[in-house]
Amino acid sequence: MRIVPNNTPACHGTATAAAPADGRLRVALVGAPNVGKSALFNRLTGRYVTVSNYPGTSVEISRGAGELDGEPVDVLDTPGMYSLLPCTEEERVARQVLLEGQADVLVHVVDAKNLPRMLPLTLQLAETGRPLVLALNMMDEAARLGLDVAVAPLAQRLGLEVVPIVAVEGRGLVELGRAVRRARGRVPLAPVYGDGVGAAIHALSGCLGGRYPVSPAAMAALLLQGDADAQALARAAEPDGGRVALAAAAAGAAGLGAPVPYRVAVERQRAADVALAGIMTRRGGRHAAFQERLGRLLARPLTGVPVLLLVLYFGLYKFVGQFGAGTLVNALEHGVFEQHVNPFFEHVFAGLPWPWLRGLFVGDYGVLTLGLRYAVAIILPVVGAFFLFFSVLEDSGYFPRLALLVDRGFKRLGLSGRAVIPIVLGFACDTMATMVTRTLETRRERVLATLLLALAIPCSAQLGVILALLAGQPLALGVWAGVVLGTFVIVGAIAARVVPGETAHFHMELPPLRRPRLGNVLTKTAARMQWYFLEVLPLFLFASVLLWLGELTGAFAVLVRVLQPVVAALGLPAETARVFLFGFFRRDYGVAGLFDMSRHGVLDAGQIAVAAVTLTLFVPCVAQFLMMVRERGWRTALGMFAFITPFAFGVGLLVHVALRSLR
Amino acid sequence: MTRAAVRAIPCGFCGEEFLEDRSQPACRACPLTGLCRTVRCPHCGYENPLTPGWIERLGRLVGVA
Numbered sequence: 001m002r003i004v005p006n007n008t009p010a011c012h013g014t015a016t017a018a019a020p021a022d023g024r025l026r027v028a029l030v031g032a033p034n035v036g037k038s039a040l041f042n043r044l045t046g047r048y049v050t051v052s053n054y055p056g057t058s059v060e061i062s063r064g065a066g067e068l069d070g071e072p073v074d075v076l077d078t079p080g081m082y083s084l085l086p087c088t089e090e091e092r093v094a095r096q097v098l099l100e101g102q103a104d105v106l107v108h109v110v111d112a113k114n115l116p117r118m119l120p121l122t123l124q125l126a127e128t129g130r131p132l133v134l135a136l137n138m139m140d141e142a143a144r145l146g147l148d149v150a151v152a153p154l155a156q157r158l159g160l161e162v163v164p165i166v167a168v169e170g171r172g173l174v175e176l177g178r179a180v181r182r183a184r185g186r187v188p189l190a191p192v193y194g195d196g197v198g199a200a201i202h203a204l205s206g207c208l209g210g211r212y213p214v215s216p217a218a219m220a221a222l223l224l225q226g227d228a229d230a231q232a233l234a235r236a237a238e239p240d241g242g243r244v245a246l247a248a249a250a251a252g253a254a255g256l257g258a259p260v261p262y263r264v265a266v267e268r269q270r271a272a273d274v275a276l277a278g279i280m281t282r283r284g285g286r287h288a289a290f291q292e293r294l295g296r297l298l299a300r301p302l303t304g305v306p307v308l309l310l311v312l313y314f315g316l317y318k319f320v321g322q323f324g325a326g327t328l329v330n331a332l333e334h335g336v337f338e339q340h341v342n343p344f345f346e347h348v349f350a351g352l353p354w355p356w357l358r359g360l361f362v363g364d365y366g367v368l369t370l371g372l373r374y375a376v377a378i379i380l381p382v383v384g385a386f387f388l389f390f391s392v393l394e395d396s397g398y399f400p401r402l403a404l405l406v407d408r409g410f411k412r413l414g415l416s417g418r419a420v421i422p423i424v425l426g427f428a429c430d431t432m433a434t435m436v437t438r439t440l441e442t443r444r445e446r447v448l449a450t451l452l453l454a455l456a457i458p459c460s461a462q463l464g465v466i467l468a469l470l471a472g473q474p475l476a477l478g479v480w481a482g483v484v485l486g487t488f489v490i491v492g493a494i495a496a497r498v499v500p501g502e503t504a505h506f507h508m509e510l511p512p513l514r515r516p517r518l519g520n521v522l523t524k525t526a527a528r529m530q531w532y533f534l535e536v537l538p539l540f541l542f543a544s545v546l547l548w549l550g551e552l553t554g555a556f557a558v559l560v561r562v563l564q565p566v567v568a569a570l571g572l573p574a575e576t577a578r579v580f581l582f583g584f585f586r587r588d589y590g591v592a593g594l595f596d597m598s599r600h601g602v603l604d605a606g607q608i609a610v611a612a613v614t615l616t617l618f619v620p621c622v623a624q625f626l627m628m629v630r631e632r633g634w635r636t637a638l639g640m641f642a643f644i645t646p647f648a649f650g651v652g653l654l655v656h657v658a659l660r661s662l663r
Numbered sequence: 664m665t666r667a668a669v670r671a672i673p674c675g676f677c678g679e680e681f682l683e684d685r686s687q688p689a690c691r692a693c694p695l696t697g698l699c700r701t702v703r704c705p706h707c708g709y710e711n712p713l714t715p716g717w718i719e720r721l722g723r724l725v726g727v728a
Contacts, residue, residue: 033706080679091704152697314669366690389684394675399709421676421709432701508707525674527712531700656697 028103033080041077069177119272129215159189193267210237223249299404321467324385333377355402371544382464391524395516415495416506426457442503456488461588476609614652674708
């Protein structure tokens with residue numbers, strides 16, 4: 001790679017925002033997500049930070065005052081970015097901060113372990129002509145992986161200050177401060193690219209006569225790639241309204257052949273690879289190499305899918321379904337509630353002279369014998385086992401690999417690998433997951449993910465109890481899993497064709513695969529169980545009160561009578577209508593009712609399969625529906641509700657008919 | 664808006680560290696009871712659980728936090 005002085009002739013000029021009146025050095029931390037920018041920001045700033053939305057966006061920017069090498073500085077933490085050519089709102093804001101010249105020195109924070117993937121952005125930042133320091137973060141992790149980085153030769157090749165740091169421990173910050181002071185006012189060397197890209201950038205730079213916030217080379221690179229913001233800048237800055245520059249950019253792009261962003265990215269990566277030749281060496285590191293290889297295998301379909309099936313079998317079926325919903329629920333319900341708790345409450349309230357009031361506390365719909373028992377004896381052990389399993393996967397770094405694994409399949413459903421986040425969270429709580437769909441890139445993806453969550457993703461309690469119900473019935477379990485998965489795929493694929501909009505793209509830096517830490521796993525499990533219990537207990541008690549009131553006034557019987565023809569068509573006993581009513585209030589409450597019926601031998605295997613399928617696909621609970629309204633609006637939420645309700649019963653009917661014909 | 668600096672939390676999904684209180688706007692939008700005590704990673708949107716106060720106190724008591 002050749003590196004030359006940044007071409008910033010006087011006639012071109014580089015506009016910078018005025019320095020603050022107090023003359024404090026302004027430092028902006030930039031870099032990709034996952035590189036420890038926030039950790040460095042926290043280390044550099046004091047007890048107070050200022051957080052504000054970037055104008056016109058929901059993207060937050062943090063500022064704080066700190067000290068570097070004894071000098072007071074203002075530090076700005078920018079959103080994560082992969083490139084100066086933005087894909088997301090966060091990247092657009094990060095670039096805007098750079099273009100507005102809000103910093104005297106840029107500190108590009110990179111993950112030292114992934115230097116080859118991060119260096120192209122360093123080259124882009126150097127190209128802008130702004131004073132720049134390269135901070136190689138996570139040097140401790142790199143060392144653990146057996147990676148050595150030759151810092152001084154790299155600094156010499158790039159013509160930049162390069163500093164190794166460990167932000168979470170505050171190591172290397174004194175050297176970083178010195179490097180920032182040395183870099184102040186110094187224009188970094190610009191990379192030169194080959195394969196026609198360098199020549200095209202050089203030619204277009206010569207056509208730019210206006211005053212820009214970045215160097216002409218950086219402007220030329222953006223114009224060649226068709227960046228709309230750069231085109232607007234050129235129209236405003238060039239004396240002829242940008243006519244010549246934009247025509248030259250179009251001609252240059254045509255000469256390079258489409259797609260130009262790809263051509264530029266390839267050349268930039270090649271330049272980065274040349275700069276890194278011989279800089280990174282690996283010693284020993286057999287363990288690290290194994291972890292890396294394992295991480296890659298988990299994300300590849302051929303090896304990743306069998307591993308996923310094993311994880312689901314042992315984690316969900318054996319641990320959550322059989323152990324959590326079987327062994328633990330048995331122990332709590334029979335050993336504690338039926339033997340001690342319920343008889344105790346029956347005894348306490350036996351003295352109440354009014355049977356109608358006694359029914360509020362004990363009996364079929366009593367808040368203590370039904371609500372409390374459902375919450376503590378059935379749901380809590382199930383969600384506890386689920387959250388333990390979930391926390392182990394989370395702490396191991398498996399989820400991002402799952403996102404990469406399903407990315408290709410999800411694209412056929414109009415989703416990207418990023419949608420794994422709400423889908424995975426949906427298995428914990430669909431309401432929370434519906435809120436998280438707002439982080440998806442396009443409106444189309446948000447609508448599709450919301451629909452699939454409401455339709456085909458059972459929440460933790462529902463999943464655990466259904467697995468327990470079907471544990472001894474492999475055929476019924478296969479029917480349930482096949483129908484729910486089939487619904488997810490078929491409805492997703494059809495909806496992706498019906499719902500208009502752009503296809504989402506997905507890319508992310510993979511954090512390292514790691515052995516789950518017991519403390520982390522137990523803490524996260526306890527935190528989630530505490531939340532679930534505090535939320536679910538009052539709702540379950542409230543549901544019991546409603547049911548008691550409904551029973552007392554006869555309203556409940558009317559509703560059950562309305563639903564009875566539907567459940568009869570599904571081949572289910574009349575009492576199942578009660579379960580569906582419970583299910584609309586809370587999915588887990590409904591499924592606990594189903595569990596209760598099954599335990600009393602009211603349902604056979606086929607009926608359990610039909611009821612489980614219908615209840616899984618059935619309308620979302622009240623909280624999730626409210627969240628759908630909030631996130632997608634009344635029209636979309638009601639539309640989904642109107643589709644899901646008959647669809648769930650229709651699929652249940654099909655399963656019932658199919659199973660009956662097989663008998 | 665100036666406020667006290669808060670803890671940096673490593674995201675359970677993407678591994679990026681973020682400031683604890685950046686999830687506040689998401690919490691205000693949630694119709695649940697507000698007891699979940701999760702913080703949303705500003706980089707990937709994943710909901711991370713916060714350590715409950717009683718666990719922190721317990722950790723301090725036994726000298727592991």
